[in-house]
Amino acid sequence: MDVSSITLGEALTGLDRGDWSAENLVSALLDRIAARDAMVNAFLNVDAEAALAQARAADEQRARGETGRMLGVPVAIKDNLNVQGQTCTCASRILDGYRAPYDATVVARLRKEGAIFLGRTNMDEFAMGSSTEYSSRGPTRNPRNPDCVPGGSSGGSAAAVADGMALAALGSDTGGSIRQPAAFCGCVGLKPSYGRVSRYGLTAFASSLDQVGPLTRSVDDAARLFGVLAGADVRDATTVDVAVPGPDACRREDLKGVALGLPREYFAEGLAPDVRASVMAAVDACRALGADVREVSLPHTEYAMAAYYIVAPAEASANLARFDGVRYGYRAPDAISPLDMYCQTRSSGFGPEVKRRIMLGTYVLSSGYYDAYYLSAQKARTLIRNDFIAAFRECDAILTPTTPTAAFRMGEKTDDPVQMYLADIFTATANLAGICALSLPCGVNADGLPLGLQAMGPAFKEENILGVASALENAWGGPQGWMERRV
């Protein structure tokens, strides 16, 4: 067994056959983490003893004949999800000392299916960022090239999966935080439709955009995890009760009878030639698999970034108001009044990017500006959503690049917030519209950096995009086939 390359599905098969135990898997991953993570910095916290204990328990359960869809499978968890008894820092100083007294619904569902919680992955503070450089605990590096960023905000999860330190990981995606790092690191990242997966226990960034999803080494793994995570939850009123497709329903051999749309607005200037070439090659592969490829239009795309950077900070400014030093986490010492306590705690507890977004969000909601910014952005959302509804009348899925460029160099965009924001340009629209989207590695550039193809599907039609991705992956010779597709 080589933990650095096996898929979650293969790990389960090996466990079923008795080729290895969960303890073997966890030990091998811990070894890999010990060898690699000093450089990558994908993990904020690994409780080796607890993970091994969970693995032994899973092995005993399996020996007793008990079953579970994830029994004995180690999964890494982004540090913004609550796991009972564990720290949950969101890579922020302000949550120092906080220990979660409850499981997020997604964590509880994984636990019920027998998954093992390997460790907590690094991220941009409160998921605000596209490079995992805005972490209070130091940046994560791209395992394919340590001088480059892994993307963000789920950079730790993507790097851990890509580098063989975890079989799979959970991430969260508000404007591309699963898909963009998946593209930069070379793994599969799925952002389910809004309302598909419970957000209960996910530390909120932007409540109307956030979704939890898997980062994996294969499309099938993503479908398997999706099947466990998805489904309505009484604790999250925004979840919708729509039947969840199983992994088999998400698998396709070919794309006969499938209509795919290419939105012209996503192939405009500013798209790096290597990304364009790789994505167009993938589109050709779809045609070869029998897909009917046509051009579609999403005319309001140009307003998406502005709408996103109004809505997300606005909601964040309220969501992050709770970090005040009263009930949990960090409190600045020696405050003389509640006001002083708030200001000192929040000023020293939050990093600069979080402060920028809180200020932006506070500003766009403040008296006199609400209509011009927030309300306009919510109306723009309606138009963007309608664009997709119209486009999906003509196709089953939309294909675009996941990012305008391959992974950029560390430090390249940290001084220019707006340039950093543009890293989300192709991904944030799916969040604004509430539809599902995934990133599939589709090749490598001349520097050996992975490139990502984004497939977007109608709300609650994850099987459409997982189907397209599985057919492509299959055509390329399996989960690692993309590595051979150089542009």
Add this chain to the structure above:
Amino acid sequence: MTYEACIGLEVHVQLKTRSKMFCACSAEIGEAPNTHVCPVCLGYPGAMPSINRKAVELTVLTGLMVGARIGARSKFDRKSYFYPDMPKNYQISQYDQPLCIGGDVAIDWEGGEKRIALTRIHLEEDVGKSTHFTGASGVDFNRAGVPLMEIVTEPVIASPEEADAFLQALRQMVRYAGVSDGNMEQGNIRCDVNCSLRPQGETQLGSKAEIKNLNTFKGVLAALRYEIRRQTDVLESGGRVAMETRRWDGESGTTASMRSKEEAHDYRYFPEPDLMPISLSHEEQAFLKTHVPELPRARRRRFCGEYGLPEYDSDVLTADRAVADYFEAVARASANPKASSNWMMTEMLAKLSETGRSIDETPMKPRALADLIAMVDRGAINMPTAKTLFAVLFEKGGDPAALVEADGLGQVEGASEIESMARRAVAEHAKSAADYRAGKSAALQFLVGQVMRQSRGRAHPQKAAEALKKILEGDKSDRF
């Protein structure tokens, strides 16, 4: 110049739910600090609210009672401000699409009726409770997240007394419908008022002061009286009333400007993304309508008409819904509303106030009181016996007929039995017998009393008197 006051109230009513507004924690008040808390009401990272259906229903029920329009589409919003007792530093409330719009509450005013127009009724969550020590404050979040219904009136209340009458009527109504316990001491009803003055006849509103921290109805009355005096003084000395928030100090009986609150508020309301909008169908509204109780004022009028009760009695009997329900059950079962009212007004209310109980805490069923009344009516027991029985029933419950049977409390019916008791009384009190015979008719009363005593109250006084007369007068005739 004469000024008139324009008063508006914002009344917060704690709803009678078992769990909190947005989480499943118990909504019970008065437990040890921080024992009814969970990730949601503590504002933990990742926790999310979910709407308590009952709280929505109680609010809509209130709206239906006051004739409000139920919003076709209602939503929750976040209201942002930092305060240590506010777990998320935003309160989930309703900004521009409340559950209920308009409506009014009728009050008795100057011998007639006045209707106080409402602006809206909306639903929100309560905050925690802070206590102050030297140099520090402690916060208990048990109350955080308890459902509050906010009832906002138009600025149409003309006097402190009218405001008080409105609050009394409102409290009676929410209690009637089981919407709230309406207990002001427990903080079930809290109130902010705004008050402005304008020259008599002027139609524009003057600049208003908002007064906070009013925990009792008396406080509202006193604060408004003070505030009207204060504003009159300001205006009469040529000054201007400042638009500000003032705090009522019950001890000094004055209001004072809250400087800390003067910092301009910017609540940054926006729609709560974690909660879906509410849109109650006509069927659901119709269903809730069936739960609208007959309101106290209507019931009072009906009691006067249907049962022929005096206005005062109707008023007393309808003050509390359970008492009114009890009375009606007794009146119907006994077919004697007058007697039912008398028993309720005297014995029942006296017992309740004496024992500090509410009417549903006595084991005596309305049926039992009705039976008791019927037994008196047909002469099976006398009034003193009935009162004794009432006391027993009030404490222990049961069937009055069975009690009479068991204790032998029935009226002494047999003529021979009464006659023998009468003879004994005459024999034992020869002086009184002689007095009677000598024409002192008052002596008969004494002898009747003796018969009653022998019978332990079971003899019918009139029959005893007849028997005595027969004996005394018969003796007389014997003599001749």
Add this chain to the structure above:
Amino acid sequence: MSLQDETRRAESMDVRRVAMLARLALTDEEAEVFRGQMAGIVGFVRKIGDMDIAGIEPTTHAHPVENVFREDAPVDGLDREVVLSNAPKQADGQFVVPRIVE
């Protein structure tokens, strides 16, 4: 006032006022850096004012679902020891904060 006029009026954000609303204390240096950055960001999002949105309904939720309720049934919450173990400062079962002056 048109939407565009209104957004132009907002040309320069009052960084200190906004920071105070958000309970952030900025050093002079920070305020200076943020002033420049926020101007750039606000300029970036101001593009929203160019959009023709007349008669368009706002989207708060991606999917038009209504009436999602919970039944009114109480469930035990967290143990007080657990809750207070997370508190930066606590005494007598309460969260302790610097004295609140009303």
